[in-house]
Every structure is written in C-alpha cells, then in structure tokens.
Amino acid sequence: MSATTSTTRPDTPAGQTQSFWRLSWLHLKYQFLETVRVPIAVLGNVLFPSLAMVFFVVPQESVAGNPLYATIAIAGLGLFAICSASLFTYGLGVAEDRQLPFYPFLRSLPAGPGPQMVARVLNGGIFSLFGLLPLILIGWLFTAAALTFGQLLAGIGTILAVSVPFVLLGMAIGYKLSAKAALPVVQVILFPLAFAGGLFLPPQAFPAWLDAISKATPTRAGRDLLVQATTGLDAYALALPVLAGWTVLFAVLAILAYRSDEGRRFR
Amino acid sequence: MSAVEVSGVTRRFGAVVALDDVSLEVGHGELVGLLGPNGAGKSTLLSLVSGQRRPDTGVVRLNGHDPRDARSRTVLGLTPQETGLPATLRVREVVDFVGGHYPEPVPTAELLDQFRLAGLANRQTGSLSGGQKRRLAVALSLVGRPSVVLLDEPTTGLDVSGRTALWDAIRAYHASGGTVLLTSHYLEEVQALAERVVVIDRGTVLADDSLEKILGKVGARRVQLTDAAGVRQEHLVADSDAFVRDLVRSGTEFKDLEIRGASLEEAFGQLVDATNEGAAR
Numbered sequence: 001m002s003a004t005t006s007t008t009r010p011d012t013p014a015g016q017t018q019s020f021w022r023l024s025w026l027h028l029k030y031q032f033l034e035t036v037r038v039p040i041a042v043l044g045n046v047l048f049p050s051l052a053m054v055f056f057v058v059p060q061e062s063v064a065g066n067p068l069y070a071t072i073a074i075a076g077l078g079l080f081a082i083c084s085a086s087l088f089t090y091g092l093g094v095a096e097d098r099q100l101p102f103y104p105f106l107r108s109l110p111a112g113p114g115p116q117m118v119a120r121v122l123n124g125g126i127f128s129l130f131g132l133l134p135l136i137l138i139g140w141l142f143t144a145a146a147l148t149f150g151q152l153l154a155g156i157g158t159i160l161a162v163s164v165p166f167v168l169l170g171m172a173i174g175y176k177l178s179a180k181a182a183l184p185v186v187q188v189i190l191f192p193l194a195f196a197g198g199l200f201l202p203p204q205a206f207p208a209w210l211d212a213i214s215k216a217t218p219t220r221a222g223r224d225l226l227v228q229a230t231t232g233l234d235a236y237a238l239a240l241p242v243l244a245g246w247t248v249l250f251a252v253l254a255i256l257a258y259r260s261d262e263g264r265r266f267r
Numbered sequence: 268m269s270a271v272e273v274s275g276v277t278r279r280f281g282a283v284v285a286l287d288d289v290s291l292e293v294g295h296g297e298l299v300g301l302l303g304p305n306g307a308g309k310s311t312l313l314s315l316v317s318g319q320r321r322p323d324t325g326v327v328r329l330n331g332h333d334p335r336d337a338r339s340r341t342v343l344g345l346t347p348q349e350t351g352l353p354a355t356l357r358v359r360e361v362v363d364f365v366g367g368h369y370p371e372p373v374p375t376a377e378l379l380d381q382f383r384l385a386g387l388a389n390r391q392t393g394s395l396s397g398g399q400k401r402r403l404a405v406a407l408s409l410v411g412r413p414s415v416v417l418l419d420e421p422t423t424g425l426d427v428s429g430r431t432a433l434w435d436a437i438r439a440y441h442a443s444g445g446t447v448l449l450t451s452h453y454l455e456e457v458q459a460l461a462e463r464v465v466v467i468d469r470g471t472v473l474a475d476d477s478l479e480k481i482l483g484k485v486g487a488r489r490v491q492l493t494d495a496a497g498v499r500q501e502h503l504v505a506d507s508d509a510f511v512r513d514l515v516r517s518g519t520e521f522k523d524l525e526i527r528g529a530s531l532e533e534a535f536g537q538l539v540d541a542t543n544e545g546a547a548r
Binding site: 026111 | 314317318319337338339340341342343345346347348351352353355356360364365367368369370391411
C-alpha cells in the first residue's frame with residue numbers, strides 16, 4: 001500500500017512476511033519434531049498397514065502367490081493406510097490442535113494459512129512413507145509381488161501425490177468441526193470411500209452401477225493410478241481428471257474452513 | 268496514524284455481546300492497561316487487534332493496517348497463554364520457531380539470557396514451572412522486535428519476585444519506545460505499569476483516563492454502619508474521611524462503624540452504576 005495524505009490511511013507500508021517456502025520449512029520442521037516426540041503416534045502409523053498385510057494378504061495363497069494380485073493387494077492396502085492416516089491425522093489432529101491455547105497464538109504470528117497447511121501435508125507424507133516401508137518389506141519377503149526399482153519409485157511417488165486430496169479433506173474437516181464431531185465424520189467418510197474405491201475388494205467384482213459410482217470416487221481414481229504405476233495395468237481414462245477435481249474441491253473446502261474458523265467460539 | 272485503532276467495534280458470540288460499540292486508540296509508545304473483571308471483553312478485544320477474529324461491525328487497525336493481513340502483523344508481538352506451549356518442543360526450539368516468523372528476530376541465546384531462561388534452553392516446555400512458562404510466554408512476545416506488544420494477563424499466577432522481573436522486562440521494552448497494551452484484572456499490576464488505563468466491563472468502555480484519575484475513581488472505600496433503627500447500612504464512597512466527618516457533624520446516631528478499601532469488583536460496580544445513572548439522566 002502506498003502512502004497517502006489522508007490521515008485515516010496508513011502512512012507506512014505493511015511489513016513483509018518471511019517468504020512462503022521459508023515459513024513452510026519452519027512449520028514443517030517443528031511439526032515433525034512435535035509428531036516424532038510422541039513415539040506411539042509414529043508407531044501406530046508404521047504398524048497398522050503392516051499388520052493388515054500380515055493378517056489379510058500373506059495367508060491367502062491365491063493372492064500372495066500371484067505376483068499381479070499380490071502387488072494390487074499391497075497397493076490397495078497401502079492406499080487405505082494412507083487415506084486413513086491422512087483423514088485421521090488431519091481431521092482429528094487439526095480439530096484437536098484448534099482446541100489448544102497455542103493455536104490462536106499461532107494464528108496471530110505474521111504468516112498466512114498457506115505455510116502451515118503445506119507443512120501439514122508434507123509432514124503427513126513423511127509419516128506415510130514411514131508406514132509404507134515395512135509394508136513394502138513384507139510384500140517383498142512374504143508374497144510373490146515383484147516390482148522393478150522404477151515401478152517401486154513410481155508407486156511411492158503416486159501414493160504420495162494421491163494422498164494430497166485426502167490430507168486436504170482431513171484439514172477441511174479438522175478446521176470445520178470440533179474434535180468430538182470430527183471423529184465420527186471421518187469414520188463415516190473413510191469406510192464407504194475405501195470400499196467403493198475398491199481398496200478392500202477388487203472393483204472387477206463390482207456390478208456395473210457400483211463400478212460407475214466407484215470411478216467417480218477419489219479412492220478408486222487413486223487406486224487405479226497406483227495400480228498403473230506399479231503393475232502397468234492401465235487406469236481408466238478419467239482417473240487423473242477425477243482425482244484432480246477432488247483435489248481442487250478439497251483444497252477450496254480446506255481454505256474456506258480455515259477462513260471461517262476463529263478458534264473456539266467462547267474464549 | 269495510531270499504533271492501535273479500534274473504532275465502533277461490536278463483536279457477538281451467538282447471543283452474547285462481547286464488545287458493544289467499543290472505540291479505543293493507542294498512540295505509539297504508550298503503555299495502556301486494560302482493566303476489567305473476568306468476561307469483560309478484554310481478551311476478545313486483544314484477539315481482534317491480533318487478527319485472530321474479525322469484528323461484526325467497526326474497524327480495527329494495527330499501525331494503520333488490517334491485522335487480519337499477515338503482513339501487518341510483522342510489527343506485532345503477543346503472549347501465548349502459558350498453558351498452550353507445545354509440550355514436546357524444547358524452550359530453544361519454541362523461541363526459534365516463533366522468531367523465524369519475523370525479519371530480524373532477537374538471537375535466541377540473547378533473549379533466553381534476558382529472561383533468565385538460558386539454563387532451561389534444552390528443556391521441553393511441558394516440564395517448566397508455571398513461572399518459567401510465563402517468562403517464556405513474555406519472551407516470545409518480544410522475540411520479533413515488535414513495535415506493538417499485546418500482553419494478556421502477563422503475570423497471573425506468578426510470585427512476587429517473578430512478577431517484578433517481568434514488570435522490569437515490560438518497562439524496559441516500553442522505555443525503548445515500544446507500545447504496550449496489557450490486560451489485567453489486578454489493579455496492582457495496571458498500577459505498577461500503565462500510564463493510561465481503560466476500564467471495560469460487559470463489552471463497553473467505562474473509563475479511559477490517566478492512571479491517577481482512574482485510581483481516584485476506582486479507589487473507593489466501603490463504609491458500613493448500623494443506624495439508630497438498628498439497620499446495617501453500606502456506602503461506597505470516594506472519600507471515606509469526608510464521609511465520616513459529615514456523618515459525625517450531622518449528629519446522626521450510628522454504631523459499629525467499619526471502613527475498608529473496596530475490592531476491585533466493588534469499585535467496578537460503582538463505575539457501572541455511575542455510568543448507568545449518567546445514562547438515565
């Protein structure tokens with residue numbers, strides 16, 4: 001803003017905040033430290049997908065013994081783990097953070113909502129990776145799943161990209177609802193999405209009408225893109241646009257929720 | 268242009284009117300105390316000035332800019348509530364983190380030294396005592412070399428020496444040219460620090476004057492006596508000496524005369540009554 005002669009107008013320019021990426025790095029660093037110092041939270045993230053793998057995939061010879069099916073099963077489970085971690089960590093985590101007195105203080109520091117959100121997304125990605133590593137290890141040691149190194153990297157990159165809309169959805173829930181409300185809402189959203197997206201049962205078993213609905217969900221789009229990256233089976237043509245569309249919608253919802261949030265109502 | 272400008276601001280929470288058409292201007296370099304009982308609207312006012320909330324109606328300006336714009340908050344410092352420090356972060360890390368938001372933060376070691384926290388740099392904040400947390404909270408408000416500082420109940424729950432140390436830090440900041448807006452429900456704290464006092468209650472400004480004038484207004488005495496008919500009477504008076512002199516001169520019969528300083532709440536009550544009477548006239 002420029003200086004004017006009017007007495008009601010500012011006669012000094014507003015200051016400059018630190019650069020966006022510098023602030024994002026700052027928030028990422030301290031969010032990571034905060035998360036990693038509560039070891040049980042980290043362990044839960046790491047253990048859940050691996051346990052599901054050991055109990056539900058490894059014992060089924062027809063799946064575990066078939067390289068293609070085993071890879072698809074790992075992909076679906078990995079994606080479910082990441083969806084669940086994103087929705088719970090962000091939906092519930094943000095809602096809980098908002099109830100802490102440090103939160104209004106954070107909002108008064110000279111930084112917009114962007115860096116904090118970017119840091120949350122990246123922090124979620126880092127801990128999702130921690131969860132994927134044992135899953136990949138188990139798949140490699142105890143199933144017939146076979147990936148080239150290139151496919152493995154493509155798979156990890158895809159799964160992180162696919163987690164973005166779920167992180168954003170989680171944040172929209174977390175900024176809009178109280179912690180008590182966020183928990184059931186996340187559960188109500190997560191399981192139908194996971195089922196309809198074919199993360200538990202292969203969508204090839206779906207009737208046509210369910211398959212049509214399934215193809216419109218972000219979980220199915222993400223699953224098929226992930227399967228394409230790891231096995232070479234082509235995803236349906238609209239998978240990428242569908243995923244991108246949900247990402248934009250959830251980003252808008254997250255920003256709106258953040259803007260309308262003014263901390264706890266009575267303070 | 269003022270450091271803080273609040274004009275015609277109303278803020279409701281549902282049916283509760285937290286601030287009702289409040290106007291307040293704080294010039295650069297002023298040290299203003301916001302005094303009022305719990306629930307008076309002090310914290311709401313600070314949350315508007317720090318950009319955490321927006322007013323329903325009216326305008327809030329920080330150095331002439333909208334505080335909801337992050338850029339205008341580069342000149343602002345404020346204290347987190349002590350209970351809100353991230354428990355798993357170390358003292359040094361919290362200072363680095365908050366300081367990292369500002370263009371020229373005070374070096375962490377220097378700030379910790381100034382607030383006698385240097386020995387605690389590597390402790391997690393969850394393990395600090397109440398007084399140490401308070402010191403850290405006030406240190407955090409100054410890490411960004413702000414020109415305006417908002418202090419919400421800065422020394423609540425501190426012992427005398429802790430309180431004096433923090434008061435010294437606040438005075439030093441003010442002496443270096445900083446603007447301070449602090450809230451308290453302790454008359455004593457406002458008395459020790461502020462040059463100007465704004466009394467608010469139930470969302471309205473009851474008085475806005477120099478410290479001496481406000482002290483005169485709220486420094487009321489409570490006089491109790493039993494009159495000839497045996498009825499216990501209670502008077503809140505500004506000058507108890509004159510009151511008693513008049514009482515004796517008037518020849519009225521009384522017994523069990525008792526005089527004590529009115530509590531802050533009673534003094535506020537008197538201010539509220541005086542305001543209401545003025546409005547009714």
